[in-house]
Amino acid sequence: MQRATLEDVATLAGVSIxxxxxxxxxxxxxxxxxxxxxxxxxxxxxxxxxxxxxNLASQRSHLIALVYDDPSTYQMASAGYILEMQEGALxxxxxxxxxxxxxxxxxxxxxxxxxxxxxxxxxxxxxxxLAAPISGxxxxxxxxxxxxxxIMLLSPGKKFSGSYSIATNDLEISSTMTLYLASIxxxxxxxxxGNSSHRxxxxxxxxxKKALETLQRPLVKNFVFQGDxxxxxxEEAARNLxxxxxxxxxxxxxxxxxAIGVMRQARILGLxxxxxxxxxxxxxxxxxxxxxxxxxxxxxxxAAMAERAAELIMDEKxxxxxxxxxxxxxxxxxxxxxxxxx
Amino acid sequence: MQRATLEDVATLAGVSIxxxxxxxxxxxxxxxxxxxxxxxxxxxxxxxxxxxxxNLASQRSHLIALVYDDPSTYQMASAGYILEMQEGALxxxxxxxxxxxxxxxxxxxxxxxxxxxxxxxxxxxxxxxLAAPISGxxxxxxxxxxxxxxIMLLSPGKKFSGSYSIATNDLEISSTMTLYLASIxxxxxxxxxGNSSHRxxxxxxxxxKKALETLQRPLVKNFVFQGDxxxxxxEEAARNLxxxxxxxxxxxxxxxxxAIGVMRQARILGLxxxxxxxxxxxxxxxxxxxxxxxxxxxxxxxAAMAERAAELIMDEKxxxxxxxxxxxxxxxxxxxxxxxxx
DNA sequence: GTGAAAGCGCTAACAC
DNA sequence: GTGTTAGCGCTTTCAC
Numbered sequence: 025m026q027r028a029t030l031e032d033v034a035t036l037a038g039v040s041i042x043x044x045x046x047x048x049x050x051x052x053x054x055x056x057x058x059x060x061x062x063x064x065x066x067x068x069x070x071x072x073x074x075x076x077x078x079n080l081a082s083q084r085s086h087l088i089a090l091v092y093d094d095p096s097t098y099q100m101a102s103a104g105y106i107l108e109m110q111e112g113a114l115x116x117x118x119x120x121x122x123x124x125x126x127x128x129x130x131x132x133x134x135x136x137x138x139x140x141x142x143x144x145x146x147x148x149x150x151x152x153x154l155a156a157p158i159s160g161x162x163x164x165x166x167x168x169x170x171x172x173x174x175i176m177l178l179s180p181g182k183k184f185s186g187s188y189s190i191a192t193n194d195l196e197i198s199s200t201m202t203l204y205l206a207s208i209x210x211x212x213x214x215x216x217x218g219n220s221s222h223r224x225x226x227x228x229x230x231x232x233k234k235a236l237e238t239l240q241r242p243l244v245k246n247f248v249f250q251g252d253x254x255x256x257x258x259e260e261a262a263r264n265l266x267x268x269x270x271x272x273x274x275x276x277x278x279x280x281x282x283a284i285g286v287m288r289q290a291r292i293l294g295l296x297x298x299x300x301x302x303x304x305x306x307x308x309x310x311x312x313x314x315x316x317x318x319x320x321x322x323x324x325x326x327a328a329m330a331e332r333a334a335e336l337i338m339d340e341k342x343x344x345x346x347x348x349x350x351x352x353x354x355x356x357x358x359x360x361x362x363x364x365x366x
Numbered sequence: 367m368q369r370a371t372l373e374d375v376a377t378l379a380g381v382s383i384x385x386x387x388x389x390x391x392x393x394x395x396x397x398x399x400x401x402x403x404x405x406x407x408x409x410x411x412x413x414x415x416x417x418x419x420x421n422l423a424s425q426r427s428h429l430i431a432l433v434y435d436d437p438s439t440y441q442m443a444s445a446g447y448i449l450e451m452q453e454g455a456l457x458x459x460x461x462x463x464x465x466x467x468x469x470x471x472x473x474x475x476x477x478x479x480x481x482x483x484x485x486x487x488x489x490x491x492x493x494x495x496l497a498a499p500i501s502g503x504x505x506x507x508x509x510x511x512x513x514x515x516x517i518m519l520l521s522p523g524k525k526f527s528g529s530y531s532i533a534t535n536d537l538e539i540s541s542t543m544t545l546y547l548a549s550i551x552x553x554x555x556x557x558x559x560g561n562s563s564h565r566x567x568x569x570x571x572x573x574x575k576k577a578l579e580t581l582q583r584p585l586v587k588n589f590v591f592q593g594d595x596x597x598x599x600x601e602e603a604a605r606n607l608x609x610x611x612x613x614x615x616x617x618x619x620x621x622x623x624x625a626i627g628v629m630r631q632a633r634i635l636g637l638x639x640x641x642x643x644x645x646x647x648x649x650x651x652x653x654x655x656x657x658x659x660x661x662x663x664x665x666x667x668x669a670a671m672a673e674r675a676a677e678l679i680m681d682e683k684x685x686x687x688x689x690x691x692x693x694x695x696x697x698x699x700x701x702x703x704x705x706x707x708x
Numbered sequence: 709g710t711g712a713a714a715g716c717g718c719t720a721a722c723a724c
Numbered sequence: 725g726t727g728t729t730a731g732c733g734c735t736t737t738c739a740c
Binding site: 027072073074075076077079080085087095103104106107110111114123124125126127128141142143145146147148310311314 | 369414415416417418419421422427428429437445446448449452453456465466467468469470483484485487488489490652653656
Binding site: 381382383384385 | 728732
């Protein structure tokens, strides 16, 4: 199939290629009649602009690169996350005739910087979206900033001026979850903290603490268990917290994996969820809806965040008008694993 | 950051751009000494070829498009599949300096044909991988064939000459699974058939039948329940099959969702899995390893299939030498949900 | 309102 | 071995 070019269209419509280009790009200064003539020619030849040619001439690729930690190195636990981000980014792309290029890369790899630099310089995406935890790697972000394409950081560990950060209100929503547990009658609420290397995760502990302050309750040291984000550490937390002489009636874990560990261990200890113990998590992983009882948790609007990121890349005006840090609020997902105590 | 061009490198190395081009593309006819000089210049300028320019000139984009049914329309049940395909395709891409562009689209949409045609004509990927069930849509495949880029079909419903198909041995492996169940002592094995619109799924029923022939057992009509690939139809199948006056001791479902439905319903009926009933599925979805007991199933090597597809796109020679239909064998995943009866 | 001409950075075909 | 010359199909600048 021979694809039509601007010139073919121009010849057929009896105008210059520039005029056709104007019509294609919806630029002003075309009379209605010629526009119609050109439109007809475009349709009859089934003309489609060649992206490469357009990119070469205009220095835009109509491509967005989405970069995240390679799930295969993580045993696909993060499948839901990744698809959600892809979905959000794609939604924005489809509305704007952009395409999405995905580029998982190993967080731990040393040459990730070089790898992304190559990606940017060769493919020349119009912007790049970095998902956590890569969005927190200073070296990577900094070297990318030098390429002068818009850098979007999803839930970054820190702020990098020159780039845009899109994050959730981890602290506030964690506070809200804690307050929710209190509101349904829990007097003693424990917290399983996560690996503090991710800034977002440590903010969750701060949210828990803030809620206690709001409630004018003391922070009981024994009620905060330091986990490491793994299911195993959730189990350990449960053994520890439920072994206290006055155990909590609710446990809020900084991520779903740990919450599921808590759930599993609580059941081994003979407790019924949520009758004997309420459990809440954070992240809303796929499994959260599949365990029984289903897990009360916090849902990060990852799709919305990625969509926003993509929109900002595609719209320079929007970008200039918005702050470098934007918050997309998370939401409580109240399910079966929490209810009033006793 | 100003990116270097071939010309910059040529100037610095004191050669023509063609020579630099030769070095970059590892073409022959460059003396060792000039090659070294050029290499040095490339490094010092951190030269990276501009893909758009290369594409425009050479008619290759170093881009592969992966097209699949949009998971958001399916509630993300297929998350595992998609990531596996992406992973496989990406693995091949990384080895060859290609990039991957993903393009989910709604299977049911009417203008999917036009949408993919636009994708191909605008982005000009060097090839396109169509996942099932889109790989079975005649109209789509045919119109894509006209674009003359390599079309790779993953587990297609039919064969389309001119395109390449990469499939698993659904029939044989289903037979193998049935034989396996027989081999551990099951005398009566029921089958839950899936929606026959997908050719692969109906092949599974044929495999079951073939195994019965091999075993010289009669095909009991009541032992084949027609489901629709959903968990709900699995539950229905269980109610039906286990309500028979001589119920089967093993149930093999044509996909994991239905197997999980069977499992759920069997438990409601008071049966213990696998003591009272063995259950096997097909697909090895993420959930298969998460349910308890873990589900015996068949694993399609989706990553390997996608990888192979990508390799064929990137290597024309390979493509010419291989048959249009290639089989990548599936594997039994024996887990906890099957054991000897009684 | 419209068009001519000059590139964007690269590859291809052909000299030398 | 190496260089020269045309483009690839589009946008951009500027003239009309």
